[in-house]
Amino acid sequence: MSWFSALYRSAVGKKAVMAVTGIILFGFIVLHLIGNLKLYEPGLYKAPGETGPGVRYINAYGLFLRHVGEPALPAYGALWIFRIVLLVAVILHIWAAWQLTLMSRAARPRAYASRPKIHTTYASRTLRWGGVIILLFVIYHLLDFTAGTVNPGFVEGDVYRNVVASFSRWYVSLFYILAQMALGLHLYHGLWSLFQSLGWNHPRFNHWRSGFAHAFAWIITIGNVSFPLAVLTGLVHK
Amino acid sequence: MNLTLHVWRQKGPADEGRMVQYEVKDVSEHASFLEMLDVLNQQLIGRGEEPVAFEHDCREGICGSCGFMINGDAHGPMPGTTVCQLHMRHFKDGDVLHIEPWRSRAFPVLKDLVVDRGAFDRIIQAGGFISVATGEAPEANLIPVPKPVADRAMDAAQCIGCGACVAQCPNGAASLFTSAKVSHLNLLPQGQPERFDRALSMVEAMDREGFGYCSNHAECEAVCPKEISIDFIARMNRDYLKAKAQRGMKTPLQT
Numbered sequence: 001m002s003w004f005s006a007l008y009r010s011a012v013g014k015k016a017v018m019a020v021t022g023i024i025l026f027g028f029i030v031l032h033l034i035g036n037l038k039l040y041e042p043g044l045y046k047a048p049g050e051t052g053p054g055v056r057y058i059n060a061y062g063l064f065l066r067h068v069g070e071p072a073l074p075a076y077g078a079l080w081i082f083r084i085v086l087l088v089a090v091i092l093h094i095w096a097a098w099q100l101t102l103m104s105r106a107a108r109p110r111a112y113a114s115r116p117k118i119h120t121t122y123a124s125r126t127l128r129w130g131g132v133i134i135l136l137f138v139i140y141h142l143l144d145f146t147a148g149t150v151n152p153g154f155v156e157g158d159v160y161r162n163v164v165a166s167f168s169r170w171y172v173s174l175f176y177i178l179a180q181m182a183l184g185l186h187l188y189h190g191l192w193s194l195f196q197s198l199g200w201n202h203p204r205f206n207h208w209r210s211g212f213a214h215a216f217a218w219i220i221t222i223g224n225v226s227f228p229l230a231v232l233t234g235l236v237h238k
Numbered sequence: 239m240n241l242t243l244h245v246w247r248q249k250g251p252a253d254e255g256r257m258v259q260y261e262v263k264d265v266s267e268h269a270s271f272l273e274m275l276d277v278l279n280q281q282l283i284g285r286g287e288e289p290v291a292f293e294h295d296c297r298e299g300i301c302g303s304c305g306f307m308i309n310g311d312a313h314g315p316m317p318g319t320t321v322c323q324l325h326m327r328h329f330k331d332g333d334v335l336h337i338e339p340w341r342s343r344a345f346p347v348l349k350d351l352v353v354d355r356g357a358f359d360r361i362i363q364a365g366g367f368i369s370v371a372t373g374e375a376p377e378a379n380l381i382p383v384p385k386p387v388a389d390r391a392m393d394a395a396q397c398i399g400c401g402a403c404v405a406q407c408p409n410g411a412a413s414l415f416t417s418a419k420v421s422h423l424n425l426l427p428q429g430q431p432e433r434f435d436r437a438l439s440m441v442e443a444m445d446r447e448g449f450g451y452c453s454n455h456a457e458c459e460a461v462c463p464k465e466i467s468i469d470f471i472a473r474m475n476r477d478y479l480k481a482k483a484q485r486g487m488k489t490p491l492q493t
């Protein structure tokens with residue numbers, strides 16, 4: 001790991017680590033959204049050869065995640081590999097964010113008497129607090145849908161029921177929506193910024209970078225905000 | 239026009255420093271900002287007070303000596319301008335202006351508005367030499383350089399090292415300066431032999447001097463008197479990361 005610590009020592013290296021872990025987390029967010037869209041799938045899913053009435057698509061998807069890779073991998077095997085990669089990415093991302101924030105504080109020990117003008121975007125100024133909101137949200141989210149400890153009447157494996165039960169409480173939905181907006185802002189700047197951090201620039205595709213970032217920030221935000229709204233409006237119900 | 243100035247006054251590096259209010263009357267709109275300060279200083283000298291110290295040399299916007307914050311903007315409110323080329327016609331009667339030195343741990347205040355930018359010199363030094371044949375001046379067209387490459391290198395070489403990028407950056411980073419200095423040589427054929435050592439050494443020197451890191455806010459680009467693009471920061475990052483990958487993550491030969 002000496003190559004990693006040599007890279008990580010510099011600020012540019014830390015930002016490269018943030019960018020790569022950001023890409024991993026972004027990849028997860030995209031897959032997570034695609035998976036959740038199954039909430040809108042009408043009817044029931046029947047595995048080939050299955051005789052019963054079938055199950056909700058989102059529940060079948062949850063089952064798939066737990067058994068994908070079998071029999072080459074044990075049950076939950078692929079899921080745990082995925083979880084460990086994500087956990088490492090989250091830890092590195094936050095660790096670098098924390099150290100860089102300290103570095104930035106130290107670089108200007110005396111503040112300006114008249115505040116510097118702001119030319120940058122709201123999104124780029126809210127990365128740090130936005131990140132903290134996302135982290136708190138992720139913890140709540142895991143307790144809600146994975147561990148089930150804060151979910152009213154949690155039923156393991158019945159994803160559909162758990163989602164409806166959680167989002168039927170307006171204050172949970174509100175918190176969820178606010179957190180998604182923080183994530184949207186984070187991605188609005190982050191998905192552009194990572195190209196800079198990794199030195200991926202070229203006159204021919206530079207103008208696509210912010211288009212890419214803005215498009216995905218909107219897609220992710222609208223997609224994720226739609227779930228609590230669908231439950232609150234009764235579009236998705238028991 | 240009449241102006242109210244709040245100017246940072248600090249006797250020396252050890253002094254606490256404070257903002258002091260001054261009234262300047264009958265300022266000509268044809269004067270530059272520095273000339274307006276010259277007028278203030280004449281008044282101060284007349285009253286037997288210490289004039290405000292600020293750096294300047296060419297007053298043509300090319301040497302990079304001048305620079306301070308005006309109401310939170312490095313080099314004042316006009317884009318693409320140094321304070322020596324900023325004219326008073328951009329201000330109006332009754333304006334209240336807060337004038338402060340660059341604030342950065344790496345740029346200690348020496349006196350009033352004058353800061354020590356030796357950190358920039360040490361970053362340049364860390365970049366080391368370029369391999370050139372010494373002796374007689376070579377034939378100018380010996381090494382062909384494509385026009386677009388020459389233009390890009392010149393865009394980077396426009397950097398006058400004034401320090402406005404550091405001063406404006408919310409993280410106090412020196413990425414725009416360093417990237418311009420890395421890039422103008424790294425783009426040219428003459429800069430190729432030491433290209434990756436240069437990127438490694440200069441990036442690491444930047445950290446050593448106590449500058450912040452780059453969040454890609456682009457505040458620097460907005461205030462740079464030479465309008466240097468943050469594209470160069472991406473280019474520097476690329477050369478640095480490539481260098482790390484190629485050199486097996488060893489530290490550079492020169493530091």
Ligand code: HEM
Pocket residue numbers: 015016018019020021022023025026029093094097100127128130131132134135186187189190191193194195197198452453454
């Ligand atoms: C799903 C979660 C997340 C995703 C997809 C994500 C993605 C990203 C991306 C792509 C960047 C840009 C990296 C670059 O400029 O090179 C970034 C930057 C950043 N992230 Fe995250 N992030 C996530 C969670 C978090 C969390 C939980 C925190 C903090 C607690 C955080 C704090 C930051 C900070 C402070 C930056 C800015 C670094 C800078 O100043 O340039 N992020 N993020």
Ligand code: FES
Pocket residue numbers: 293294295296297298299300301302303304305320321322323
């Ligand atoms: S005095 Fe030379 S650039 Fe302003």
